[in-house]
Amino acid sequence: MSFSDILSLSLIAIFAENIVLGQMLGITPFLKNSQSMKSAVKAGVSVTLTMLVVAILAYVTEKSIIMPFRLDYMRTVIFVTIVAGGLCICEAILRKKSSYFAEKTEISPSYIAVNTAVLGIMLITVNANLDFLSSVIYAFASGIGFTVAIIIFASVRERLEYSDVPKAFEGVPIALITAGLIALAFSGFQGIKFM
Amino acid sequence: MNKKRFSFKFDSDEKIKFSLSEKKKNIIYSVLTLFIVAIVSAALLSGVNELMQADERNKNDADMLEVMKRILSADEYRKTENGFEKTKEILAVYEAYEGEEIKGYCVQVEVKDYTDTITLMVAIDNEVKVQAVEIVAMSENAGKGIKAKDPQFLDAFKGKDNYITANKGTPKDKNQISVISGATTTSKAVTEGVNDAIAVVSQIKADVASVEKETGEDAPETNEIPTETAPQEVAPETQTPTEGNVGEGGSAQ
Amino acid sequence: MKTFFSLLQKKLFAENAPLVMLVGLCPLLIASKTLISGLVMAAAISSVLIFSCVVISLVRKLIPDNVRLVAYMIIIATLVSVAEIMIRAYLPTHYVNLGIYIPIIASAGIVFAQADNVASKNGIVVSVIDGTLTAITFSIVIITVSFLRELLGSGTILSHRMIEEEYGMSFALSGGGGLVILGMLAAVVKKINSIKKSKKEGE
Structure with a gap:
């Protein structure tokens, strides 16, 4: 895999097929965690890290369990169990080992497990039959894409707080429309030929 | 979503309350439950899959037949x-x-x-x-x-x-x-x-x-x-x- | 019956799952490009919602608190897989069309929120009624959105041409267009809510 392949794959994942604004996965956490810049960055980083780990696990289980035993029909259950179980174990260990985590953080497993972007990235990399390196790069770049999108959206929302919006559109409706317009801007990247 | 509800019960209060053996028992019970849930789900899924697959194959063949007749008549x-x-x-x-x-x-x-x-x-x-x-x-x-x-x-x-x-x-x-x-x-x-x-x-x-x-x-x-x-x-x-x-x-x- | 309608009204407006609580937006946006795929997704989500309510309210006392997340996710994923197998068997063209987006339901917030907030706390009757109401709400929203998107985007309804092809707005078919349409609907719901609220206060 040459450098230009890596670059084009990551550019596709970040811009042309942005996980949130292009493929519409993980919209709920995208809208819920973008109220402030701080929570947006937090969500972006945690989703990126989870995606990276989860894509590796998805590749390994696909090649070692699902393909040899022909468990295609069990794929969803296996992947969901990996995500939810892994997060629960991580959380339990972190809570036990560090008092800081137990007291301060609000991140709970359901916060990431109920995120279609995480399950989506596992299914996309496996379905597209990507090799190990490509799937890791694609997942990481998708995480970066999520972070970029949520930071842009959070900064727009901060401005929205001070703008004069019709009463019926205040809050959720204008947030949805703004997200749609940002998605429109991102769809401009689809015309660029990265390959 | 509810953030508090999924916190694990490893807080310091509970450590005092539970004796070690009870805590272990708890973990074993949890793992066992999960295991049973997983087994039941796997059994159900493979059963449904088995049941549907034969049906599906026939249907796919019928659909494909139509396409084939169009592109290579025989x-x-x-x-x-x-x-x-x-x-x-x-x-x-x-x-x-x-x-x-x-x-x-x-x-x-x-x-x-x-x-x-x-x-x-x-x-x-x-x-x-x-x-x-x-x-x-x-x-x-x-x-x-x-x-x-x-x-x-x-x-x-x-x-x-x-x-x-x-x-x-x-x-x-x-x-x-x-x-x-x-x-x-x-x-x-x-x-x-x-x-x-x-x-x-x-x-x-x-x-x-x-x-x-x-x-x-x-x-x-x-x-x-x-x-x-x-x-x-x-x-x-x-x-x-x-x-x-x-x-x-x-x-x- | 009267209470059922008042409950449905509450679910449709004050607690609208996709438009007010913002859960289940991903399947909604993904499967609403054509009316028919919206209908398939509505059927899939409704059946998963109702069956997960049944199963989880039955086993809720057996599952210890600390593994609830994993257990519920496994149960939901199993039901989603069953729905996926059914769609693959009986509606193969839609299975190909919706691709990876049927398994995505397994991690959609709407099912999990329903399981965790309602089915894990209530008996089977209450949770099934609540699940059905949520399913109806979601179906109404997805059918409206997919109807608008198909009509505006490709000018057809269930592949019958309604508007000349050159007047189609391809923006409505893109994800952004879906979000904008959703935003409009959310504004309508918000307006209705505020009218209702002021009426109540007037009394």
Whole structure:
């Protein structure tokens, strides 16, 4: 895999097929965690890290369990169990080992497990039959894409707080429309030929 | 969502409350419950899957029959499983019979670009020449790639008999076709699928020839083609590094 | 019956799952490009919602608190897989169309929120009624959105041509267009809510 392949794959994942604004996965956490810049960055980083780990696990289980035993029909259950179980174990260990985590953080497993972007990235990399390196790069770049999108959206929302919006559109409706317009801007990247 | 409800009960208060053995018992009970849930779910799923698969295969065959009649008319189509290496991409291979003679082959291929899945039906005649390509199904978000349904693009495959390359601009070579502008990835994926189909048919041809050779029958015509097309078999295989033997399980995708 | 309608009204407006609580937006946006795929997704989500309510309200006392997340996710994923197998068997063209987006339901917030907030706390009757109401709400929203998107985007309804092809707005078919349409609907719901609220206060 040459450098230009890596670059084009990551550019596709970040811009042309942005996980949130292009493929519409993980919209709920995208809208819920973008109220402030701080929570947006937090969500972006945690989703990126989870995606990276989860894509590796998805590749390994696909090649070692699902393909040899022909468990295609069990794929969803296996992947969901990996995500939810892994997060629960991580959380339990972190809570036990560090008092800081137990007291301060609000991140709970359901916060990431109920995120279609995480399950989506596992299914996309496996379905597209990507090799190990490509799937890791694609997942990481998708995480970066999520972070970029949520930071842009959070900064727009901060401005929205001070703008004069019709009463019926205040809050959720204008947030949805703004997200749609940002998605429109991102769809401009689809015309660029990265390959 | 509820953040507090999923916090684990490892807080300091609870540590004091629980004796160690009780805590261990708790963990064992939790793990056991999860295990039972997982077993029940696996049993249920495999049961449903088993039940549905036979049904599904018949239905798929019926749908494919219609497509095949359109692109390569023959009296009878028989599914074949022998003589080629099974991969995840090849969903099914049919022999088209006219009377007792094999008229050609129809290969159902599934190709993927980054997010889309495209199912193709490729009709190939006895001389390993592509007769027709039809897109059987395409996933929803194909949007930009939907142009591959464009008959002009699909017609370009007609008569090709060797490893096809897809390039931008007008084709210079006989086995070259031009990609659809704005849908390069999709065009390349479709081309890859057609190549897979050609490879499979030439494998079958080679197999038939070798069987006939062994039994002592002379088959001069069929013998010639596989040696000529031998290099194609290698080329598509290197692009799909996944180990084959998914077979019928692959059709679940 | 009267209470049922008042409950449905509450679910449709004050507690609208996709438009007010913002859960289940991903399947909604993904499967609403055409009316028919919207209908398939509505059927899939409704059946998963109702069956997960049944199963989880039955086993809720057996599952210890600390593994609830994993257990519920496994149960939901199993039901989603069953729905996926059914769609693959009976509606193969839609299975190809919706691709990876049927398994996505397994991690969609709408099912999990329903399981966790309602089914894990209530008996089977209450949770099934609540699940059905949520399913109806989601179906109404997805059918409206997919109807608008198909009509505006490709000018067809269930592949019958309604508007000349050259007047189609391809923006409505893109994800952004879906979000904008959703935003408009959310504004309508918000307006209705505020009218209702002021009426109540007036009394």
